[in-house]
Amino acid sequence: xxxxxxxxxxxxxxxxxxxxxxxxxxxxxxxxxxxxxxxxxxxxxxxxxxxxxxxxxxxxxxxxxxxxxxxxxxxxxxxxxxxxxxxxxxxxxxxxxxxxxxxxxxxxxxxxxxxxxxxxxxxxxxxxxx
Amino acid sequence: xxxxxxxxxxxxxxxxxxxxxxxxxxxxxxxxxxxxxxxxxxxxxxxxxxxxxxxxxxxxxxxxxxxxxxxxxxxxxxxxxxxxxxxxxxxxxxxxxxxxxxxxxxxxxxxxxxxxxxxxxxxxxxxxxxxxxxxxxxxxxxxxxxxxxxxxxxxxxxxxxxxxxxxxxxxxxxxxxxxxxxxxxxxx
Numbered sequence: 001x002x003x004x005x006x007x008x009x010x011x012x013x014x015x016x017x018x019x020x021x022x023x024x025x026x027x028x029x030x031x032x033x034x035x036x037x038x039x040x041x042x043x044x045x046x047x048x049x050x051x052x053x054x055x056x057x058x059x060x061x062x063x064x065x066x067x068x069x070x071x072x073x074x075x076x077x078x079x080x081x082x083x084x085x086x087x088x089x090x091x092x093x094x095x096x097x098x099x100x101x102x103x104x105x106x107x108x109x110x111x112x113x114x115x116x117x118x119x120x121x122x123x124x125x126x127x128x129x130x
Numbered sequence: 131x132x133x134x135x136x137x138x139x140x141x142x143x144x145x146x147x148x149x150x151x152x153x154x155x156x157x158x159x160x161x162x163x164x165x166x167x168x169x170x171x172x173x174x175x176x177x178x179x180x181x182x183x184x185x186x187x188x189x190x191x192x193x194x195x196x197x198x199x200x201x202x203x204x205x206x207x208x209x210x211x212x213x214x215x216x217x218x219x220x221x222x223x224x225x226x227x228x229x230x231x232x233x234x235x236x237x238x239x240x241x242x243x244x245x246x247x248x249x250x251x252x253x254x255x256x257x258x259x260x261x262x263x264x265x266x267x268x269x270x271x272x273x274x275x276x277x278x279x280x281x282x283x284x285x286x287x288x289x290x291x292x293x294x295x296x297x298x299x300x301x302x303x304x305x306x307x308x309x310x311x312x313x314x315x316x317x318x
Contacts (some may be wrong), residue, residue: 010164031167031192033160033199065185067192068283071270100181103189103291106263114271 022054039073183318
């Protein structure tokens, strides 16, 4: 299985999903008008990955901004990880938020309340400018 | 001719007096929205020192512009009538005020959709911050999507980040259409 690699853009995040290490990264900003189009390949990739996942899967989410159009799609990404965990693999979401960004922390807490996967909230100094 | 030239100065004065950061009227496309967001972000970086405030304002601008794009009657006024347009059409103005920032948007819509939007906005305005968060979380979890992918989360998100009530008006235009205006005060 091939890794999924997408460059970030002013409205879409950098994506790097590695099937060998089980390290999945979503970084930057997610504010496209049509999020369903953007997230479909990510969700399809996780579907295929779920058939033969790495022993340990860690999804790092480090977003500076996301719009409401993306919020349901991000939830769908998390939902696709639930069956991997149910099948016995170790799965976690690492939710990164900037120290001053309590809105982003709350958003992570909201997802964590909906999804049956352990979330770890990670405070960082500053997103962006990378 | 001199009247017209005077009006340019009046326009400049007016924009200055109201501390307008961005003003645009016309057809909207995803590409144009990217450009407008880039301008807003640069201005906010220059004038707003508080990172949390900067993010809230930017988020509200994103949602307002994308509402304008997605929930749009595709109509524009021509003289006394409204005509169909290919692209979504609207107006946006972002200004600084003493309490924070103002994000104003306006667009034509079909009169038939007015009641639903009005009920939605009234319901949002009746809720406090904690109730808005609860509603947002419930709508996020329910698994339904709107065509735009948001599932009706946009206005709730705007209200949560603004910290105030959504001010709106519908101006009936003709029997089928109305002009919808929204003023979001982002308190910083």
